[in-house]
Amino acid sequence: MLRPWELVIPLDRDEEKAVYMQIADAVIAAVQGGKLVAGSILPGSRQLAAQLNVNRNTVVEALDVLIAEGWLVPKERRGIFVADVQPANSSEKSIVRKSGIVRELDTKPLVVFDDGLPDSALAPIDELARAYRQIFARKGRWQMMGYRHEAGDPEFREAIAQMLNYKRSMRLSADQVFITRGSQMAMFLTAHALLKPGDHVLIENPGYKPAWEAFTHAGAGLLPVNVDAQGIVIDEIRAYLKEYPNIKAVYITPHHQFPTTVTLNLRRRMELVALSNEYGFMIIEDDYDHEFHFSPRPVMPVSSLEQARNYVYIGTMSKIVAPALRIGYLASCASVIDKVTNIRKIIDVQGDYIMEQAVFQLIQDGEIRRHLKRTTSLYKSKRDNFEKLLLQHLSDKVGFVKPEGGLAFWITPKKPVDLVQLTAKLKQKNIALISPDTFCYKGFANGLRLGYASLSEAQMREGIQAIAANWPT
Numbered sequence: 001m002l003r004p005w006e007l008v009i010p011l012d013r014d015e016e017k018a019v020y021m022q023i024a025d026a027v028i029a030a031v032q033g034g035k036l037v038a039g040s041i042l043p044g045s046r047q048l049a050a051q052l053n054v055n056r057n058t059v060v061e062a063l064d065v066l067i068a069e070g071w072l073v074p075k076e077r078r079g080i081f082v083a084d085v086q087p088a089n090s091s092e093k094s095i096v097r098k099s100g101i102v103r104e105l106d107t108k109p110l111v112v113f114d115d116g117l118p119d120s121a122l123a124p125i126d127e128l129a130r131a132y133r134q135i136f137a138r139k140g141r142w143q144m145m146g147y148r149h150e151a152g153d154p155e156f157r158e159a160i161a162q163m164l165n166y167k168r169s170m171r172l173s174a175d176q177v178f179i180t181r182g183s184q185m186a187m188f189l190t191a192h193a194l195l196k197p198g199d200h201v202l203i204e205n206p207g208y209k210p211a212w213e214a215f216t217h218a219g220a221g222l223l224p225v226n227v228d229a230q231g232i233v234i235d236e237i238r239a240y241l242k243e244y245p246n247i248k249a250v251y252i253t254p255h256h257q258f259p260t261t262v263t264l265n266l267r268r269r270m271e272l273v274a275l276s277n278e279y280g281f282m283i284i285e286d287d288y289d290h291e292f293h294f295s296p297r298p299v300m301p302v303s304s305l306e307q308a309r310n311y312v313y314i315g316t317m318s319k320i321v322a323p324a325l326r327i328g329y330l331a332s333c334a335s336v337i338d339k340v341t342n343i344r345k346i347i348d349v350q351g352d353y354i355m356e357q358a359v360f361q362l363i364q365d366g367e368i369r370r371h372l373k374r375t376t377s378l379y380k381s382k383r384d385n386f387e388k389l390l391l392q393h394l395s396d397k398v399g400f401v402k403p404e405g406g407l408a409f410w411i412t413p414k415k416p417v418d419l420v421q422l423t424a425k426l427k428q429k430n431i432a433l434i435s436p437d438t439f440c441y442k443g444f445a446n447g448l449r450l451g452y453a454s455l456s457e458a459q460m461r462e463g464i465q466a467i468a469a470n471w472p473t
Contacts, residue, residue, distance in 0.1 A: 009022070009023055009026040009052055011023070011052065011054070018385075019054060019058050020058045020059070020061040020062040020065070020381075021062070021065070021381075021457075023052070023054075023058070023059065023062035024062040024065045024066050027062070027066055027071065027072075028066070028071055031071060031082055038082050038083065038084045038085075039081055039082060039084065040081065040082045041078075041079045041080070042063075042072065042079065042081070042082070044079070045059045045060050061377060061381070063080060064373075064374050064377045064378065065377075065378055065381070067080070067374055068122050068374045068375060068377075068378050069121070069122070070083055070085075070121075071083055110430045110431075110432060111430065111431050111432065111455065111459045111462055111463040111466070112432040112454070112455075113431075113432060113433050113434065113448075113449075113450040113451055113452075113455075113463060114408075114434070114451040114454060115258075115259065115408060115434055115449055115451050116258075116289065116406055116407040116408030116449070116451040116453065117319075117407065117451060117453065117454055118292075118319055118320075118375065118379075118407060118453050118454070119375075119453050119454045120454070121454075122371075122374070122375050122378070123325075124362070124367055124371045127362060127365075127367045127371075128325075128358060128359070128362060131357075131358040131359075131361040131362055131365075131367075132355070132358040134361065135354055135357045135358055135361070150341050150344045150345055150348075151177075151178045151179060151337065151340075151341055151344075152177070152178060152179025152180075152329075152353075152356060153179070153353055153356045153357060153360065154174060155357075155360055156179060156356040156357070156359070156360045157174040157175075157177040157178075157179060157329075158174040159360055159363050159364075160177050160179070160329050160331075161173060161174045161176065161177045161331070163363070164177075164313075164315075164331060168287075168290065168300055168301050168304055169300045169301075169304040170301065170303060170304045170313070170331070171304075172331050175334065175337065176331050176332060176333065176334065176337060177329055177330075177331050177337075178329060178330050178331070178332075178337050178340050178344075179327065179328075179329050179356060180327075180328045180329060180330065180344075181326040181327070181328065181348070181352065182316060182318055182326040182327065182328045183286065183288060183314050183315065183316040183318070183328040184210055184211075184214070184328075185326075185328060185348075186314045186316075186328045186329065186330040187210070187211050187214040187284075187286070187314060188214045188217070189330070189340045189343050189344060190214075190284060190312050190314070190332075190336075190340065191214040191215045191217065191218040191220070192217075192218045192343050193336055193339035193340045193343060194218075194248055194249055194282055194284075194312075194336070194339075195215060195218040195219060195220040195248055195249070196218070196219055196220075197218075197219030197220075198219065198220075198221075198246060199218075199219070199220045199221070199246050199247075199248040199249075200220060200221045200222070200223050200240075200244050200246055200247045201215045201220045201221070201222055201223065201247070201248065201249045201250070201251055201284075202223050202225050202237055202247060202249070202250035202251070202281075203215075203222050203223065203224055203225065203250075203251050203441065204224075204225060204227050204232050204251065204252060204253065204257060204258075205224035205225060205226055205227065205440060205441045206227065206259055206260065206439035206440050206441075206447075207224075207227070207251070207253070207258060207259075207439065207441075208251075208253060208258045208259075208286065209438060209439070211251055211284075211286060212251075212441075215249075215251070220249075223240050223244065223247070224441035224442075225237055225240070225250075227257055227260055227262065228262075229262055229401075230262070230265045230268060231252075231254060231257060231262055231264030231265060231268055232250075232252055232254075232257075232264060232268065232272070234268050234271045234272060234275070237250065237272070237275060238275065241275065241279055247279065247281050248281055248282060249281055249282040249283070249284050250272070250276070250281060250282075250283055250284065251284045251286065252264065252283065252284070252285055252286070252302065253285075253286045253287075253288065254269065254285065254287075254301075254302050255287050255289070255290055255293070255299055255301070255405070255406075256288075256289060256293075256405050256406035258286075258288065259408070259410055259439045259445070259447070259449040260410045260447065261401070261403040261406050261408060261409065261410045262401070263404065264302070269302050269305065270305070270307070272302065273302065273305050273307050273308050274307070276308070276309070276310045276311075277307065277309055277310065280310065281310065282310045282311065282312060282336075283302060283303065283308065283310060283311045283312070284311075284312045284314065285301055285302050285303050285311060285312070285313050285314065286314045287301055287313065287314065287315050288314075288315070288316060288319060289319050289406050289407060290315065291319065291372055291376070292319070292375075292376060292379055292405050292406055292407055293404060293405030293406075294376070294379075294380045294383065294404060294405050295404040295405065299404075299405075301313060303331070312330055312331070312332040312336060313330065313331040313332065314328065314329070314330045315328065315329055315330075315331075316328040317329075317359060320371070320372065325355070325359070326352070327352070327356065327359060379407060379453050382452050382453060382455075382457075383402075383403070383407075383409075383452065385457060385460065386409060386450075386452045386460055386464075387409075389460055389461055389464045390409065390411065390464060393464050393465055393467075394411070394464060394467065394468050394471070396414070397413065397414060397415075397468065397471050398412060398413055398414060399411070399412050399413075399414055400412070407451055407452065407453035408449050408450060408451040408452065408453075409449070409452065410447050410448070410450075411447060411448050411450060412446055412447040412448075413446065413447075417471070417472050418472065419436045419444065419445075419446070419447075419448060420435060420436055420437065420444060421472070422467075422471065422472065423435050423436070423448075425470050426466060426467065426470055429466055429470070431462075431463055431466045431467070433448055433450070433467075434448070434449055436448065450463075
């Protein structure tokens with residue numbers, strides 16, 4: 001084993017770049033320059049902090065970034081080592097920073113502001129592949145190749161129920177959890193289990209159109225409810241309830257509202273639950289990115305409130321691991337689970353049992369917890385950097401509230417602007433934005449949702465500078 005490298009890192013406390021990023025960039029430069037070779041062990045975080053005269057948490061944050069990006073590899077009870085394979089190819093041509101990784105590309109990259117997707121480059125692919133192989137290597141593996149329960153692997157359902165109970169203050173048993181192929185399937189099954197032609201669903205406006213499509217496919221009509229700085233407007237819900245006798249559900253994204261990122265406040269949560277109990281409609285709660293919350297005070301689901309009786313709680317593992325991993329879940333009462341199970345039998349028979357077992361093993365091994373710790377730290381840093389760029393380049397043009405969680409910002413013009421025209425103009429300059437007509441029930445939203453998690457620091461800067469340069473005067 002190679003001895004720990006004596007790190008010489010000059011730090012500039014006055015530089016705009018954060019100290020932990022200066023440390024991370026210095027290590028990357030050392031790896032690329034051959035000073036740090038594959039298999040080298042780094043000094044411990046305490047030793048390195050003392051050597052650089054910085055807080056140990058600063059060093060830990062830098063190491064988390066380097067591990068998440070693939071430059072370093074932690075080995076339990078042995079230390080942190082330089083990865084055998086660098087996440088960069090120095091033989092290619094033009095330089096671009098992707099999630100802190102310097103890569104060589106032949107063409108200028110397209111800067112894509114998505115709707116808040118996680119960075120697939122950070123997914124624990126090796127760990128998932130190893131777990132998948134181990135599942136097949138078990139004794140009696142032939143038994144896994146037959147049909148299983150339509151609601152999902154019982155052990156996996158138990159693990160999800162336990163996670164929701166411990167982490168989100170819910171009170172669930174395994175038979176109240178149903179595993180799906182992603183949250184959109186959960187939405188579709190819920191819609192067809194609860195709704196019939198002539199029913200109505202209350203929806204947030206602006207909101208999440210793919211969910212609306214599931215409701216209308218089941219034959220339901222949509223009733224748009226405005227969203228303000230405190231979340232969905234309860235007074236508008238009351239007015240609808242007096243006018244429409246067949247309101248069967250309300251669909252909400254209360255943790256980080258899609259697309260505005262606001263959090264539904266406690267008073268409105270309590271009022272919504274009281275109305276649900278009084279009128280008997282179901283609260284369909286889509287908690288699509290619960291894990292990525294950066295405030296020290298957690299926000300629990302509406303479904304976790306003790307008074308809540310009529311709810312379907314929907315979550316996903318896709319945002320935790322990678323979008324391509326199609327595993328979601330819903331939790332509700334036994335009668336709803338039975339209806340969903342019967343519909344599942346018609347269209348899918350069962351889910352991906354082998355993948356469910358592999359993800360279950362990652363949960364048991366603690367890999368999901370470690371992955372979330374690494375990525376949440378990295379995404380929080382990206383969020384803070386994104387805020388600085390917005391303030392630097394767009395503060396005179398847009399307003400925004402720094403989100404407490406999630407992987408996107410919602411910015412609104414300070415003066416009337418044709419955002420659809422702006423989106424089209426930027427597309428011609430290789431800057432992709434989600435069109436404002438994507439979010440509203442009718443017309444266009446007065447805002448832009450800018451996902452930042454998959455962007456490097458350079459891409460963030462390039463994209464925001466382009467928005468500022470092309471902003472209508």
